[in-house]
Amino acid sequence: MKPREIGITELVLRDAHQSLMATRMAMEDMVDACADIDAAGYWSVECWGGATYDACIRFLNEDPWERLRTFRELMPNSRLQMLLRGQNLLGYRHYEDGVVEKFVEKSAENGMDVFRVFDALNDPRNLAHAMQSVKKVGKHAQGTICYTVSPVHGTEDYVALAGRLLDMGADSIALKDMAALLKPQPAYDIVRAIKETYGEDVQINVHCHATTGVTQVSLMKAIEAGADVVDTAISSMSLGPGHNPTESVIEMLDGTPYTTTVDRTKLKPIRDHFAAVAPKYKKFMSAVTGVKTDIFQSQIPGGMLSNMESQLKAQGAGDRMDEVLLEVPNVRRDAGYPPLVTPSSQIVGTQAVFNVLMGKYKVMTGEFADLMLGYYGECPGDRDPEVVEMAKAQTKKEPITERPADLLAPEWDGLVEQTSALEGADTSEEDVLTMAMFPQVAPKFFKERHEGPRNVGMTEEQVEEERRKAAGLDKALHEPIKYTVTINGQSRSVSVEPA
Amino acid sequence: MKPREIGITELVLRDAHQSLMATRMAMEDMVDACADIDAAGYWSVECWGGATYDACIRFLNEDPWERLRTFRELMPNSRLQMLLRGQNLLGYRHYEDGVVEKFVEKSAENGMDVFRVFDALNDPRNLAHAMQSVKKVGKHAQGTICYTVSPVHGTEDYVALAGRLLDMGADSIALKDMAALLKPQPAYDIVRAIKETYGEDVQINVHCHATTGVTQVSLMKAIEAGADVVDTAISSMSLGPGHNPTESVIEMLDGTPYTTTVDRTKLKPIRDHFAAVAPKYKKFMSAVTGVKTDIFQSQIPGGMLSNMESQLKAQGAGDRMDEVLLEVPNVRRDAGYPPLVTPSSQIVGTQAVFNVLMGKYKVMTGEFADLMLGYYGECPGDRDPEVVEMAKAQTKKEPITERPADLLAPEWDGLVEQTSALEGADTSEEDVLTMAMFPQVAPKFFKERHEGPRNVGMTEEQVEEERRKAAGLDKALHEPIKYTVTINGQSRSVSVEPA
Incomplete structure (x- = not known):
């Protein structure tokens, strides 16, 4: 029997660096990997979301829309994917429907393909308008279930929520496990129950963090239960509070009734690229390595x-x-x-x-x-x-x-007005959306945008210097310091070096 | 249906520090964890083997037999387990049968319970005498299959080897995957085939390294296939070139038809103990973290x-x-x-x-x-x-x-003679065995043994100093250095501190 093909969503451009290095990776440290990522055969490439948008304007002086357009240009063959907080968009409050619609429209126009839409409370009403907006622009609307554990979160509750999302026209269902709580058996049970209730052709994507060390097994059981796509991050940007390694998940399927669409020979350059880049961001890195099961x-x-x-x-x-x-x-x-x-x-x-x-x-x-x-x-x-x-x-x-x-009045015109008053803001709707979602940060960003992107990571020289230091090589390299000391009228040359 | 109980072998006292920190952990850094390990309900506690024996006498000036006796005393309720290289014992050549028998006898006498016997070539004849010796002293003889991938290593070959081991009277079969090559499907297939061929009550233990990031899934599939015991290492001493984390493997079974005999509340102090100890051995630690799938x-x-x-x-x-x-x-x-x-x-x-x-x-x-x-x-x-x-x-x-x-003549008497000539060697058979297995290292060890164990890790103060350095705190803490400089007869007080 021909093995069933499992799609892979690569997370390295969004959630991986968000989870491992506080979302600080600059675009210039990603561009060189894009051709390989584009050629690898992923189901989708996650590359945009709230934290990346925020970090772009807050720390990197990068226009997040420009980042999106660059990804689009560099990865013409890939489905670009984003994470969208439903009615909150990428911000921290509810937005009026007109703003939600505008955001989705502009995101699609700038190159987004797959919108993973979620709400922290799993309230379907907070997802509905975003989902509808995605359908309207003809893009992939992925309705999301946030996984948690509680007396009111049984398999049947998740199945019911999936039904609500499908009623909204979801093109796929994402099971999103942001705390690495999803164990293998519930992963199996939930995926199987959704498939059995709504049909085997309902596409299910599974997103797990790796933190607790159990979720790669959960991905395996989810696949056995019928999951269609699983999320992974290239090995050099994986594990800890991040995600399961792309290469390991692909290898794990060998000999099973499942295979993937990814060409594993393409993964090595992607891995090597990020292995070289990661040390630049050491100071932002999570201290947590290994697993945490508490x-x-x-x-x-x-x-x-x-x-x-x-x-x-x-x-x-x-x-x-x-x-x-x-x-x-x-x-x-x-x-x-x-x-x-x-x-x-x-x-x-x-x-x-x-x-x-x-x-x-x-x-x-x-x-x-x-x-x-x-x-x-x-x-x-x-x-x-x-x-x-x-x-x-x-x-x-x-x-x-x-x-x-529903309590909110139309707010778009007001946002346009506010934005147009800001120094450095252009008249684009993209800028209005930036202002809408990050009103505290946007004014400074608009003002400084012309200065161009800032890389907050170390330079390659600094990385090399750190490496030498760690290896105890720095001392040996520095020349002795020479002084001329004059005592009681007599000059002497003194050379000082580390003992 | 009552879940099937899976046993856990804890590796922290042997293979975990062997794989992660070049086998350098001193006994004094293990003793305080032994009571908790003894109470946790493991199927067995692996604590002895070739590299630990070697490191004891080569680097730590510790008598490995004394280490074994101490483990026996501190863990009276646990099965102590060792790894034995068949006819090579813990050394690097073949030994004559009399020496093999003597080694097993003394190991049992000093407290060993479970002998995991293997041969690098999987030649059953190289295991036979060690297995027979273990049976003779009434201990648990675990016959081992080394897992590898090649055109002559199909499931049926492993099944045939298991048969040979069972013929020798093996009390259990270990499937040993030292290179983390065992993928989930072959893990399932091999375990299932052995059970189906020789009976469901044949005990199978599965040992995997974590290096490639697939083997926790392999443990799950092995368990589904009927494996009885799996090997893990407490999370603070897990992953990388080591093993899958004990806590994660236990959590992974929740809700499945399997459970474990381990009391998970007992694991936290074990984890915390080794989390505190590990940084002392930083300089011996493998640079490899994360996964390697090449x-x-x-x-x-x-x-x-x-x-x-x-x-x-x-x-x-x-x-x-x-x-x-x-x-x-x-x-x-x-x-x-x-x-x-x-x-x-x-x-x-x-x-x-x-x-x-x-x-x-x-x-x-x-x-x-x-x-x-x-x-x-x-x-x-x-x-x-x-x-x-x-x-x-x-x-x-x-x-x-x-x-x-079979080509070897009896050699015990010669070894006794050689050993008794050495300064510091006592007349015990344990010393003769040390000399037999490590003739290059034993003489120096016997001579220096009276000086007592050496801890090659850092002290707690050094660890703290390193931590401060890494956090950039060392500079701030050091007082400025004060000089009195006299120039042209005028004294001045100069204070120098880092810029």
Whole structure:
């Protein structure tokens, strides 16, 4: 029997450097790999998203739209893929539908092919308009399920969500495991159940991080269950808080009833390119290597943990972490078990800190109150009615049940006006979108854009210098320092070198 | 249905530090973890083998027998496990049967429970006497299959070898994948075929390295095929050229029809202990982190590659590596496809270098000629008769077909005599065995043994200093250096600090 072909989505241009080096990789460190990536036969190439956009304008003085156009030009044969936070686009608030539509339209126009659309709460209403916009421009709309573990997240709940996404016209379903919590058996069960419920021809893409060291096995079981595409990162930019290595996933399928569309001879130059580039970004690199399995017990992602720790320390209460760790599951339960992913992880974590320091819900953060009152959307489970009442009382706001974006008035014209007043902004709709999504950062970026991209990594010389230092070679290389010292009228030449 | 219980063999005390830090870990850095390891519920604890024995006397001035007795005392509830190179014991030549028997007897007496017996060529005759000796002292005899990939290593060949091992009375079969070549499908096929041929109650243990990033999936498929025990290393001493992480393998089984006998709450202190210890051995650590998949194409393990490179460079022929890489498969084929593992990897690699530099088999190494003439045992496939003739001609030796150890005369009494002449050797049979296996190193060790163990790792203070240096904190901490400089009779106080 002919093996079934599994597609591979390469993550190195987006999530890999986002997870491993704080999204700092400059475009100039990616361009030389693009021809090989384009020729390798990936199902898609993920290369754009919220953090890359943000980092471009915040740190790299790079126009993210220019980056997208460059990718399009350099990879004419590839499906370019992006991650889109539904109604939040790439920003941190809900946008009015007109802005969402405009963003999708411009992204498609600049070269995007596959839109992976998700919402942190898995509220389908927060995805609907973005999905519809993608369909409208004739691109690939990938509806996303954020995977988490809770009493209200059973296989049947994920199957129901997949149904909602398919009803929106999703061209494929992504199962997105941002915390590396997806174990092999649930991976198998969820993929199989979606296929059995909606048909074997429903395309399922599986995205896992590698953090906990179990998810490559989960990819295998997902494939056995019928998954069509899996996400990987080239080995030199893989593992740790990143993803499973592309080469290993491909090799793993040898002899099984599955094969891939990727030409493995093309992977070596891609690997070597990023192996050479990665050391430039050492100072941004995650200290975490190897695997971390604590999250299976604590349910608390690493980033959330360090966030809570620094909040406690700032309050001189660094010794109360254990209480906070016990409080997190309570807060999450009261809020209806949101997946713990940006921004819900921060919202839940901060409230747990507040509860420990000031008494249970004595003081709510504005964000937590909004979460309880429905302003982020519908939570997966029931919210605790008493806590909802407290949120109402503290904020004088009423709970809502409608889609949050329905409360917003058209805002495009206002955004155009704001943007056109900024120094260095051109009249393009791309600039308006940059301003819309990153109003704090955009003005400075527009002003400095003409200076051109900045590479925040080390130069090759600096990398070489670091390498020598690490190898203890720096001392031997430096010439002795020569002084002329004159004492009591007598000059002497003194040479000083490291002992 | 009650899940099937999978046993776990913990490798941290032997193969993990052998693979990750050149076997340098001192006993004092292990003792504090032993109580937790003993309580965790592992199927066995691997803690002894050739490289650990060698490192003990060569680098650590530790008596390996004392180490074994200490493990026995500290882990009274655990099966202690060792790796034994069949007729080679822990040394590099064949030993006469009496020495083999004595070694096994003393190992059992000092506390060993499980003997994993293997031969680099998979020649069952090289395992037979060691297996028989283990049975004789009533311990667990684990017959081992070295996994490799070649035209003469099909599933049926491994099944046949398993049969030979079971005929010897093997209490279990180990499938040993030292180069991380075992992909999921062959792992499944081999385990399933052995079970189907010899019965579901044949115990199968699977040992994989992690190097290529596919073998955790292979462990999963082996378990699905019926494997009873899998080998892992605690996460803080895992991955890279080491092994799959214990915690991840246990978590991976959640929800499947399999569970483990390990209490996962006991793993955290073991992990934390070795996370603290590992940085002390930084300078011995493998530079390889992440995964390396090239071996799937080249069939050449990393150690063999670097060995051949340095041989070529020594001959001023560093530019001929490509020719050597093409020659390796030819030499391996001519030699009847030995697995490429110590010592066969070095023997084949060096001969490939000779062939390229001096013409095909114009000059043979003594070791390669011996391999061709049967002095290492039977090779898996047919050896090339022409090359055998050339080996005969060059060495004036006749090929043998009998078991190599059959050519050896009893040697125990001679070894006793040699040992008793050495300064610092006591009259124990353990010392005679040390001398037998490491005649170059033992004399110096006996002489210096009274000085007690040496820890070649850094002290905690040095680790802290390194950490500060890496964080750029060393400069800030050092006081400025003050000089009194007198020029032309005038004294001035000068303070120098880093710019």
